Amino acid sequence: MxxxxxxxxxxxxxxxxxxxQTIPSSDGSQGRWRLLHANVGISAMHMQLMHDNKVVIFDRTDFGPSNISLPGGRCRIDPSDEALKIDCTAHSILYDIITDTYRPLMVQTDTWCSSGAVLPNGTLVQTGGFHDGDNVTRMYTSCPDDICDWVEYPNYLSRRRWYATNQILPDGRIIIIGGRREFSYEFFPRPSPRRQTFQLRLLIETREGNVENNLYPYVHLFPDGNLFIFANTRSILFDYNQNRVVREFPRIPGGDPRNYPSTGSSVLLPLDENEHSIDPEVLVCGGAPRGAYQQALRGTYVRAISTCGRLRITDQNASWVMDTMPIPRVMGDMLLLPTGDVIIINGGQSGTAGWELGRQAATRPVMYHPSNPSDQRFSVMEPSPRPRMYHSAAILLTDGRVLVGGGNPHIYYNFSDVFYPTDLSLETFSPPYLSTQxxxxxxxxxxxxxxxxxxxxxxxxxxxxxxxxxxxxxxxxxxxxxxxxxxxxxxxxxxxxxxxxxxxxxxxxxxxxxxxxxxxxxxxxxxxxxxxxxxxxxxxxxxxxxx
Structure with missing residues (x-):
């Protein structure tokens, strides 16, 4: 029956x-860490989970050899590379989360501080980078025989996209926004053989000289089809089809920048189709105070920001509601977990992003529970034995674990006589909901x-x-x-x-x-x-x- x-x-x-709500935990579980590999050959600066349960991981090509060789005697030849003009090591790998194995991938142009998004057909589109990679588009498509690799399209982008942000759009296109000294956006695929860009005044108005503090702007697609864009301390609702600002929101309280190199993080909280009307909310957490980058260059590492700002976009008089994290954090990753909670992981408690500029590793992840009362929204998790500072990354895996890797605050790979040696390991964090109880x-x-x-x-x-x-x-x-x-x-x-x-x-x-x-x-x-x-x-x- x-x-x-x-x-x-x-x-x-x-x-x-x-x-x-906070997951009940009768045994006081604070999550669990597990080392997968002590050395995968590269430092995980960029990561993307693909729909075949494999993770594309890469860092950059212009710092010399990695710790993993390219197969079949292949080498990357780049006469303009300042570190190594003939490089027979890989700077990208494909990690299989089912078999816990990995293999090298071949990337030719420099992917340092680039961006990416996945097309509706499952192909990863990866854009920009540094030097010979700044106008390049690269594509990776999964394949059943495990011989697929990067395919590159030089000079596809109209402008140099270094520290830009990508967002998938409702029609399947990708919008690529900003970059260092670039105050515009463009689309992939481009609408015609002619390359075309559109100016975005928000990026011009929020730059701060050589320390722009508006790089990797936070971009979220809203249910009305417009984009929420946050740069420095300001945010707008933007109609990219008409190239016009629909609405500007109040500055985040405190007056401190939240984007690179101050480097906080942001998520769009879950959208609930059971609601009579969907009221999207953006969460922005952490970062470094204004002037922290210049102070770090002089050897003074300022305490990171400990606040989170939350903004309900549809409110007629929308204003930021502030929470205080139990741990100040700069360079922290924020991920939505299957429960709707947000994990804040990696980063440091003082300094900023940049070479050698972060201190006091924040090894304890923090959970943010959006629906709890304001004084019960945070819970502190078990610490990792490995600091993950500048150039680290984290992603959600299929089974609900968080894959964590990277950490290289040095111009080259450096494993000794430094505060935070280059980290080539991969580990996972299992949130409390994965406890056997x-x-x-x-x-x-x-x-x-x-x-x-x-x-x-x-x-x-x-x-x-x-x-x-x-x-x-x-x-x-x-x-x-x-x-x-x-x-x-x-x-x-x-x-x-x-x-x-x-x-x-x-x-x-x-x-x-x-x-x-x-x-x-x-x-x-x-x-x-x-x-x-x-x-x-x-x-x-x-x-x-x-x-």
């Missing part, structure tokens, strides 16, 4: 305001359609050892991010609407009738990780393609 559990439209048990209530996805259409219903089956009657249950999709320099571009979470729960009365399994995202503005087309969250505990994610 099949039992149907019908949900009344006003039965709001699926709101993230409920789901993002939650095994009985952890859902397991049994089946789901691998393609989802906007606004269309689809079926999802899962099992759970102990279903808690009346517990909070939700289905969430997460867009994996391109992470570099403490900013995770394109990460996005949407809480989907559940129409019906069907108790199959066999093997503790249930079937959900779920509605796909209502529009491409809510969730642009592409590959997403789908999670079922039961009583605060997420399943492992499965890949779905949103058409």
């Amino acid at each position: 099949v039992k149907f559990l019908l949900l009344a439209p006003t039965f709001f048990i699926f709101f993230p305001s409920v789901m993002t 939650y095994a009985s209530i952890r859902p397991v996805i049994l089946s789901v359609d691998d393609t989802v259409s906007p606004g269309q219903r689809f079926l999802l089956s899962f099992s759970v050892g102990e279903y808690i009657a009346g517990s909070v249950l939700s289905v969430r999709i997460v867009a994996p991010s391109f992470t570099t320099h403490s900013y995770s571009m394109n990460q996005r979470m949407v809480v989907l609407r559940i129409d019906e729960i069907i108790d199959n009365e066999t093997s503790s399994s249930y079937t959900l009738s779920v509605v796909g995202p209502s529009s491409a503005e809510i969730a642009p087309p592409g590959y997403y990780l789908l999670y079922v969250v039961h009583s605060g505990i997420p399943s492992s994610g499965v890949w779905v393609r949103l058409q």
